[in-house]
Amino acid sequence: MQIEKENWSLVIEPNEKWWNLRLKEIWSYRELVLIFVRRDIVAVYKQTILGPLWFFLAPIFTVIAYNFVFGSIAGMSTDGIPGPVFYLSGTTLWGYFSTCFTATSNTFTDNAAIFGKVYFPRMIAPIATVVSTLFKFGVQLLMFFSLLAYYMIFTDANIEITKWAWLFPLLVVMMGGLALGVGIILSALTTKYRDLKNFIGFGVTLLMYVSPVIYPVSAVPDSYKWFVKFNPISPIIEAFRLGFTGVGTVDAIDLVYSGAFISVVLLIGIILFHRVERTFMDTV
Amino acid sequence: MSDTIISVENLSKQYRLGMVGSGTLREDLLGWWYRVRGKEDPYLKIGDTNTRDTKGNSDYVWALKDVNFDVKQGEVLGIIGKNGAGKSTLLKLLSRVTAPTTGTIKAKGRIASLLEVGTGFHPELTGKENIYLNGSIMGMKRAEITSKLDEIIDFAGVERYIDTPVKRYSSGMYVRLAFAVAAHLEPEILIVDEVLSVGDAEFQKKAIGKMEDVSAGQGRTVLFVSHNMKAVSAMCSRTILMQDGNIAFNGNTDEAIEKYLGVSEENWDLLHYSGKPETDSHSGIHLTEVHILNKPIIKTTQEVLVEVTLKFSESHDMFHLNLFVLTADGINLFQASTETFKTAPNTSKKIVFRIPSNLLNSNQYKTSFNFVLNKSKTIHASRETLRFAIVEDLNNHDLLWYGRTPGLLSVKIPAEIISI
Numbered sequence: 001m002q003i004e005k006e007n008w009s010l011v012i013e014p015n016e017k018w019w020n021l022r023l024k025e026i027w028s029y030r031e032l033v034l035i036f037v038r039r040d041i042v043a044v045y046k047q048t049i050l051g052p053l054w055f056f057l058a059p060i061f062t063v064i065a066y067n068f069v070f071g072s073i074a075g076m077s078t079d080g081i082p083g084p085v086f087y088l089s090g091t092t093l094w095g096y097f098s099t100c101f102t103a104t105s106n107t108f109t110d111n112a113a114i115f116g117k118v119y120f121p122r123m124i125a126p127i128a129t130v131v132s133t134l135f136k137f138g139v140q141l142l143m144f145f146s147l148l149a150y151y152m153i154f155t156d157a158n159i160e161i162t163k164w165a166w167l168f169p170l171l172v173v174m175m176g177g178l179a180l181g182v183g184i185i186l187s188a189l190t191t192k193y194r195d196l197k198n199f200i201g202f203g204v205t206l207l208m209y210v211s212p213v214i215y216p217v218s219a220v221p222d223s224y225k226w227f228v229k230f231n232p233i234s235p236i237i238e239a240f241r242l243g244f245t246g247v248g249t250v251d252a253i254d255l256v257y258s259g260a261f262i263s264v265v266l267l268i269g270i271i272l273f274h275r276v277e278r279t280f281m282d283t284v
Numbered sequence: 285m286s287d288t289i290i291s292v293e294n295l296s297k298q299y300r301l302g303m304v305g306s307g308t309l310r311e312d313l314l315g316w317w318y319r320v321r322g323k324e325d326p327y328l329k330i331g332d333t334n335t336r337d338t339k340g341n342s343d344y345v346w347a348l349k350d351v352n353f354d355v356k357q358g359e360v361l362g363i364i365g366k367n368g369a370g371k372s373t374l375l376k377l378l379s380r381v382t383a384p385t386t387g388t389i390k391a392k393g394r395i396a397s398l399l400e401v402g403t404g405f406h407p408e409l410t411g412k413e414n415i416y417l418n419g420s421i422m423g424m425k426r427a428e429i430t431s432k433l434d435e436i437i438d439f440a441g442v443e444r445y446i447d448t449p450v451k452r453y454s455s456g457m458y459v460r461l462a463f464a465v466a467a468h469l470e471p472e473i474l475i476v477d478e479v480l481s482v483g484d485a486e487f488q489k490k491a492i493g494k495m496e497d498v499s500a501g502q503g504r505t506v507l508f509v510s511h512n513m514k515a516v517s518a519m520c521s522r523t524i525l526m527q528d529g530n531i532a533f534n535g536n537t538d539e540a541i542e543k544y545l546g547v548s549e550e551n552w553d554l555l556h557y558s559g560k561p562e563t564d565s566h567s568g569i570h571l572t573e574v575h576i577l578n579k580p581i582i583k584t585t586q587e588v589l590v591e592v593t594l595k596f597s598e599s600h601d602m603f604h605l606n607l608f609v610l611t612a613d614g615i616n617l618f619q620a621s622t623e624t625f626k627t628a629p630n631t632s633k634k635i636v637f638r639i640p641s642n643l644l645n646s647n648q649y650k651t652s653f654n655f656v657l658n659k660s661k662t663i664h665a666s667r668e669t670l671r672f673a674i675v676e677d678l679n680n681h682d683l684l685w686y687g688r689t690p691g692l693l694s695v696k697i698p699a700e701i702i703s704i
Binding site: 007008009010011012013014015029031032035036038039042043046114115116117118119120192278279280281282 | 291299300312376377378379380381382383384385386387388389390391392393395397404406408409413416417420421422423425426449
């Protein structure tokens, strides 16, 4: 019997140990991630005339509005760099986070039809979302760099690119990882009880106001600084600004803290997600 | 035992009925609290068997309860049962769409299911893109799909449309493409659920041929779930009959089908193989009993024997009995009459009508009777006395068509082929 037991390639049991994260299985499905990513990108822009141009419109209007409200009316600090550059750097990175977060937090409800019919590691869906959102992010990043180049070449604005810019890929991975982690935690919690779903919409907005998107950390009064620094998003945005505009309030410790925070969130997310994915079809 | 490819042990699945609300949270927390303390979840102890039509006492039902079976390599296993018997739940557990409440499933190799074909098809993507998408979802590698692409397109017969978004496909094309991908998946275990209900006869033939190929030619295992008894009978070497979340029968396919037809034909409870008595007190003629002698099921290739018992309390010189056979919706198909005979008080007679084989098609029928005196005067016309059903003879595979033979009658009509 012992010998035969080892021959089973698949054993389905009611409960799995919580530490079994099945990362190997997810890795073996990596091709599916790419195909989902391709589907997301291709399908969204079929039969639209402007296509990815829509990616530009939202941030352009956002930046114009921020520049007017927070810059001109409220007169908030932009760390001495031109308003458009400052706001666009914030919204580009923040936009990636909020898009990923909102999409992954709906993983189960959005994919109920497909999850209900066939098995593949459910984690593939949110991972693919985070990856395919990179495309939109890339397009917006291009816009940011164009704006940056314009200000550097045609104006005498005080902008410089520092060596922190090398950290850029890491910052994107951190941002994506955080969005994935928080998103799957919420998706796991909302499958049965939908209450939290009501929170997601304004939760994202609230989170933006405690992140240095429309203000720099340097402008935060000292008594509140701990609060903004506790937010793992702050070091990421500040490091990005430090890299590409030369101004930012961040040091290595902040980034390490942020990375540790994200790892823990991601781990909790994966554990919760695995608990839910096995039977969510019964409750969705 | 080494060729056992699936082993299902004590498999159960509990569902909670009704709404998810604050009560659910309370029960979840209580259940969790019991488990934390290492005790058994009290909510797993309760639960009714899954019978739809009776009102249960509990909000929990067992869609499957302690199911055990093995499947051998290369076997085509039929799974039949009426709606709600647990077939779909079983398939969901096998295909890992949801996890069991208790018990284990062990399998060797890849399980692919056609629970619903075309899973993940995106309407905006072209046929080809969807082949890759669907194939990958089902666990195929990209290279594997590429090597089979031409075969898949050919099998589906949609070559012309392969670069068109599938939202422009007809439903038939859509299903064929979807089935084609799944059929070329080459899993060790293929689960097929009611694919035959879609597609035309030509496609059915193709699909069944492919499934036979897969099991006989390549030694793969197929689990075939269907309400189409003809197809089950033609394909499956062994069949499991599910009833109320349990396995009611596991063995020979023909036996399983007979048992199934014996218990669960739609509206079976409306059928009365023994009819109601009829009395005409004025003439003293009593129809005390009427039975169909064939049991439990009547096949199209069998004679139908209708036995009537008559009791007389008065004498008549010329009496005869007419039998009418009507379709379920009341079309009179034919009349059968006895000879005229004399009746004497306090006598009884038994009459057997023999409705020939290969006459009535698979359908539901009802009968009624007339009492006639002097060959002319109908003194009593009974209403519907009994209802019976005839089922197709599954061993009669003249046609490679898995649907019901059409028509009110199933008569063998000779046809000559003359060369000119």
